[in-house]
Amino acid sequence: MVWLLQASRLSRTNLPRVILGVCGGIAAYKSVELLRLLTRAGHEVSVVPTLNALRFVGQPTFEALSGKSIKANLWDGGADVTHVAEGIGADLIVIAPATADFMARATHGLASDLLSNILLTATCPVVLAPAMHTQMWEHPATRANVESLRNRGYIVLEPDTGPLTGTDSGKGRLPAPQEIFDALQAQFHANTGALAARHIVISAGGTQEDWDPVRYIGNRSSGKQGVALARAALAAGARVTLVVGHMDIDPPAGAEVIQTKSSAEMHKALTGLMDGQPDGVIMAAAVADFRPAQQSAAKIKKADRYQNLELEPTIDILTDICRQRVLGTKPIIIGFAAETSGIREDLIALGSAKLAAKGADAIVVNNVSNGEIFGSENTEVLLIEVDQTVAPILGSKLNVGHAVVHRLAQLLDQVDSMSRKIKI
Ligand SMILES: Cc1cc2nc3c(=O)[nH]c(=O)nc-3n(C[C@H](O)[C@H](O)[C@H](O)COP(=O)(O)O)c2cc1C
Numbered sequence: 001m002v003w004l005l006q007a008s009r010l011s012r013t014n015l016p017r018v019i020l021g022v023c024g025g026i027a028a029y030k031s032v033e034l035l036r037l038l039t040r041a042g043h044e045v046s047v048v049p050t051l052n053a054l055r056f057v058g059q060p061t062f063e064a065l066s067g068k069s070i071k072a073n074l075w076d077g078g079a080d081v082t083h084v085a086e087g088i089g090a091d092l093i094v095i096a097p098a099t100a101d102f103m104a105r106a107t108h109g110l111a112s113d114l115l116s117n118i119l120l121t122a123t124c125p126v127v128l129a130p131a132m133h134t135q136m137w138e139h140p141a142t143r144a145n146v147e148s149l150r151n152r153g154y155i156v157l158e159p160d161t162g163p164l165t166g167t168d169s170g171k172g173r174l175p176a177p178q179e180i181f182d183a184l185q186a187q188f189h190a191n192t193g194a195l196a197a198r199h200i201v202i203s204a205g206g207t208q209e210d211w212d213p214v215r216y217i218g219n220r221s222s223g224k225q226g227v228a229l230a231r232a233a234l235a236a237g238a239r240v241t242l243v244v245g246h247m248d249i250d251p252p253a254g255a256e257v258i259q260t261k262s263s264a265e266m267h268k269a270l271t272g273l274m275d276g277q278p279d280g281v282i283m284a285a286a287v288a289d290f291r292p293a294q295q296s297a298a299k300i301k302k303a304d305r306y307q308n309l310e311l312e313p314t315i316d317i318l319t320d321i322c323r324q325r326v327l328g329t330k331p332i333i334i335g336f337a338a339e340t341s342g343i344r345e346d347l348i349a350l351g352s353a354k355l356a357a358k359g360a361d362a363i364v365v366n367n368v369s370n371g372e373i374f375g376s377e378n379t380e381v382l383l384i385e386v387d388q389t390v391a392p393i394l395g396s397k398l399n400v401g402h403a404v405v406h407r408l409a410q411l412l413d414q415v416d417s418m419s420r421k422i423k424i
Pocket of ligand 1: 050101
């Protein structure tokens, strides 16, 4: 089965509507965190706990955090025909945790409770995050059920390995809520084809400016954000060229990779790619602002230590690339700016000034004050656009990647429809 989420469902203000099914397992408490991640990202979430799930987590918790009243009982809400209406109206169903019992019911198409009824009426993608003891997970009945659900097109996530409810440990833990959230984001954006037939150039990692054969001026960039952007663009169907400096991680399979070292090399690679007229450019690399004015061919000796290290400015790649095209035409260019302020208003002011100075279509600003963001999995950014709209995005770097790529796809569609109108 192939699922194509309608593009209209993915509009900026109209994020996919999610049904969060919760089953009666010990990991039910983690569904609360998943609910928070979904609502904070802007999704409308209807929680459908099984009656057994409510033995583990109380209804008021789900109601308070989703901002909606909860229907758990098949026999409540008959007038609304909830058991049919909910499933039909959802853009995605995630069941976390999914118990062995629930998966058995789903496999056989039973409709004995509200959640399994909803599943039978749904036409949207379904993601199940099972959690149970290793013995239950490995039982031939569960194995067969998981296989049958996967064959039906449901996404059944693999449980994590680690400490279980008692003193034992093994496979069967619910994946971390952030991991489930990322899998859902990938599902929202994958197969939409939002960037199909588009060529997107992304820069990632940090540059290194040689001083002598053994020393250089570098920075703390790990390349994780750039790689996450590349993953998101690939998932949206783009052809991706990744121009990388120093990175702590591998680039994703599927991207064409151009390795560079200094800001000059990265500049040359990126301007060369501009000749090929890409549809979008995302500049996530941390590029040096200055470099040693002279490079020494021989290692600088200790005796020379009092010598002043003279620096000179490097080329501003983002500005230079933006100068090569007319604002509002392709390629759409999105820059990243690292600032050291924890105050939102300051970040907006600094980001807006940079956006105007560079001439990009949008800028993603993040606060790098204590350096913790480098190499970390999670981040918090503001996406500022030319019309001064500011959109906060938080969560994993992959989530930021999906959101930025999603916006890039929208901006490209706008530019294309404008140029079609002009031609008419
Ligand atoms: C303390 C406790 C913890 C449980 N944890 C799990 C679990 O992690 N996974 C699971 O599949 N079943 C677990 N069960 C069993 C389910 O609660 C039981 O199969 C129930 O019928 C599931 O109902 P539901 O699928 O309608 O929510 C647990 C039961 C108890 C009493």
